[in-house]
Amino acid sequence: MSDVPIRVLVAKPGLDGHDRGAKVIARALRDAGMDVIYTGIGQTPHMIVEAALQEDVEVVGLSILSGAHMTLLPKVATQLREAGLGHCVIVAGGIIPAEDSALLTSQYGIDAIYGPGTNTDEIVAFIRTTVAARRATL
Amino acid sequence: MNDATVQQLANEVRRGDRRALARALTLIDRGGAPVRSLRRALAGYGVGSLVGITGAPGAGKSSLTTVITQELRQRGMQVGIIAVDPSSPLSGGSLLGDRIRMYDLAGDSGVFIRSMANRGQYGGLAATTLDAAMLMRAAGFGMVLLETVGAGQSDVAVVDVADTVLLVEAPGMGDEVQSIKAGLLEVADVIVVSKSDRPDAPATLQQLRALVRMQMDSDAVWSVPVLPVSALRQTGVAALVDALLAHAQWLQTHPVTWRQQRRQLLALQRALESQLRDAVQQLPGWTTALAQLGQSDSDVLARQLLEEFVVNGFTKE
Ligand SMILES: Nc1nc2c(ncn2[C@@H]2O[C@H](COP(=O)(O)OP(=O)(O)OP(=O)(O)O)[C@@H](O)[C@H]2O)c(=O)[nH]1
Ligand SMILES: [Mg+2]
Numbered sequence: 235m236s237d238v239p240i241r242v243l244v245a246k247p248g249l250d251g252h253d254r255g256a257k258v259i260a261r262a263l264r265d266a267g268m269d270v271i272y273t274g275i276g277q278t279p280h281m282i283v284e285a286a287l288q289e290d291v292e293v294v295g296l297s298i299l300s301g302a303h304m305t306l307l308p309k310v311a312t313q314l315r316e317a318g319l320g321h322c323v324i325v326a327g328g329i330i331p332a333e334d335s336a337l338l339t340s341q342y343g344i345d346a347i348y349g350p351g352t353n354t355d356e357i358v359a360f361i362r363t364t365v366a367a368r369r370a371t372l
Numbered sequence: 373m374n375d376a377t378v379q380q381l382a383n384e385v386r387r388g389d390r391r392a393l394a395r396a397l398t399l400i401d402r403g404g405a406p407v408r409s410l411r412r413a414l415a416g417y418g419v420g421s422l423v424g425i426t427g428a429p430g431a432g433k434s435s436l437t438t439v440i441t442q443e444l445r446q447r448g449m450q451v452g453i454i455a456v457d458p459s460s461p462l463s464g465g466s467l468l469g470d471r472i473r474m475y476d477l478a479g480d481s482g483v484f485i486r487s488m489a490n491r492g493q494y495g496g497l498a499a500t501t502l503d504a505a506m507l508m509r510a511a512g513f514g515m516v517l518l519e520t521v522g523a524g525q526s527d528v529a530v531v532d533v534a535d536t537v538l539l540v541e542a543p544g545m546g547d548e549v550q551s552i553k554a555g556l557l558e559v560a561d562v563i564v565v566s567k568s569d570r571p572d573a574p575a576t577l578q579q580l581r582a583l584v585r586m587q588m589d590s591d592a593v594w595s596v597p598v599l600p601v602s603a604l605r606q607t608g609v610a611a612l613v614d615a616l617l618a619h620a621q622w623l624q625t626h627p628v629t630w631r632q633q634r635r636q637l638l639a640l641q642r643a644l645e646s647q648l649r650d651a652v653q654q655l656p657g658w659t660t661a662l663a664q665l666g667q668s669d670s671d672v673l674a675r676q677l678l679e680e681f682v683v684n685g686f687t688k689e
Contacts, residue, residue: 238402239465239489264465271487274472281478285471288485290394318391 240268240365242293245282246275247310248300255327255350256297262354263295263361279309283317291322292365298328303338311343321372323364325357373399373406382413385511390484393511397486400503405650407503408643418509421620422502424518424534426556431540432566433519434473435603440517441474443613445482449515452508453477453485454501456520464491470519484513490520499641502533536619539563541580543573557587560596562615568600568608594622652677654687 244260246253253275260272271289273282286294294314298306307326314322326338327348338344346360378399384392399406425433425440434455441451455470466489477483486504490497505516518534539560557563563584565577581598588596597615601608652658657680661673 241398260467264460264467265463267463267465269466269487269489270468271471272467272469274469274475276475277478284478285485287391288394289487290398 240293240361241271241289241291242268242295242361243271243273243282243286243289243291244295244297245273245277245285246297247277247279247282247306248298248302249276252299253297255299256295259295259297259327259354259357263358266358266362268293268361279306279313282310283313283319286314286319286322287317292368293323293325293361296324296326296328298326298330301329303328303330304334307338307344308342315343321368323361323368325361327352327357375409378406378409379413382410382510385414385507386417388512390481390511393484393507394486396507397504400500400507401488403500403646407646410507411503414506414510418506418512418514420509420514420516421535421616421623422505422516422518422533423536423538423616424520425538425540426520427540427566428542429521431542432603433521433540434470436540436564436566436601437470437517437519438474438476439601439603439606439609440613440616441477441483443609444515445480447613450482450513451484452505452511452513452516453483454504454508454516454518455485455487456490456497456501456518457487458521459489459491465489484508484511499533535623536561536616538616540566541576542566543568543570543576557583561594561619562612563596563598564608564612565598565600567602567604569602569605573600593626594619648681651686652681655680655684656687 242263244256244263246256257272260270263270271285271291273285277285282294282296294310296307296310300306303326307324311324314320314324323345324343325346325348326344327350329350330338330347335347339347345364346357348357381392381396381399385396396410399410425437427433437453437455441453444451453474455468455474457466457468457470459466468487468489470487471485474485477485486508488501488504501518501520505518508516537556537560539556539562541563543565563580565573565580567573568577577598577600584596584598599608599612599615601612603609655677657677661677664673
């Protein structure tokens with residue numbers, strides 16, 4: 235079970251155009267041995283949830299720079315749960331103020347939030363431990 | 373996952389439950405005993421055609437898959453898509469990016485898209501994709517489109533399991549085509565010159581048509597069409613879909629026996645491989661072999677395990 239590659243969806247919700255950060259993360263996760271499904275920009279929460287469902291991922295990675303994180307991230311988390319995908323680990327990256335971060339992780343079902351310039355090893359390690367723990371409970 | 377659980381999952385797949393289909397596809401991807409249970413549970417359910425879409429990296433396969441799907445949807449068909457990309461040989465991970473170009477298909481419940489890594493396998497990938505197509509059909513997606521990069525042996529194997537092989541060639545390939553694509557040109561049932569909005573498309577079209585005429589057996593009963601399509605401008609799509617459906621129809625009365633035999637052989641090989649591997653991993657010697665990894669030659673270890681299997685037979689089950 236532990237040698238099964240972790241399936242991750244990397245998506246960019248919202249309308250801001252550039253996805254350099256998301257691509258860097260996607261490549262880092264691939265290089266860490268994960269299967270990364272990259273959906274590109276302009277994803278609505280509904281599209282993200284539908285893709286997560288079809289791809290049966292264990293992790294949803296969201297890159298968000300538009301400032302709309304307080305509306306978009308909770309929406310994705312809620313809709314994932316409603317679709318029966320509450321087991322997905324949700325990781326977000328982007329420019330998100332500390333107080334928003336605290337709220338998102340404590341109350342809105344986001345598992346971790348990383349700012350720009352975070353060492354990707356840290357993200358890889360977090361995903362590995364969290365997924366291993368969730369697999370053990372399934 | 374035990375047999376009863378898999379049986380229940382299979383029932384949910386047949387009822388069209390998308391989450392169940394997604395989970396079953398994961399079982400297929402991971403391989404092993406559940407795959408055999410799924411095959412048993414779903415054998416004979418669902419009908420339809422498997423179209424393999426292949427071509428060089430960047431040839432326009434995903435864009436083409438999108439417009440073909442839109443056309444099929446307009447004709448009332450449900451479409452399953454399997455998009456295969458290579459695994460990284462270094463990390464074993466993969467970056468599966470075909471969904472980017474399939475943006476316009478999002479939100480349509482008559483479409484189901486699944487990305488798969490090829491895990492560097494040869495024949496195995498072909499069997500995996502066949503199983504995935506079987507699941508999609510059982511769930512009601514009559515037409516299954518399989519996108520795979522046309523480079524390397526594994527992909528030619530994938531091409532062999534499709535009912536219809538669609539080869540995608542971008543304009544401006546010059547003289548390369550004979551040498552590089554010779555193998556694929558032979559198995560293609562339909563050929564598309566993609567990006568036909570580009571000014572160099574007509575020349576490529578002409579070149580390819582000449583090549584195909586030259587290759588064609590004089591007694592060939594299916595004549596391979598070479599069609600210009602622009603996914604960007606959405607031109608030529610209806611004619612392409614007509615050709616794909618015509619080929620599926622044609623297969624009903626003209627089974628391509630060598631291809632079917634090859635597919636059955638592949639299925640047998642795959643079954644043999646996975647059953648043998650599972651059986652050997654039940655042997656007491658398996659743990660010993662694992663402990664010797666890196667110190668002993670893997671061919672020698674495999675040989676020892678096989679000998680132990682011949683003597684001991686099945687340990688469990
Ligand atoms: N001009 C033009 N460009 C196109 C057309 N179709 C695709 N492209 C471009 O060709 C590039 C590759 O398109 P894809 O559909 O991703 O090609 P692919 O074969 O799936 O690529 P891989 O999966 O990476 O091998 C993109 O930049 C597309 O915008 C078309 O009809 N016309
Ligand atoms: Mg593609």
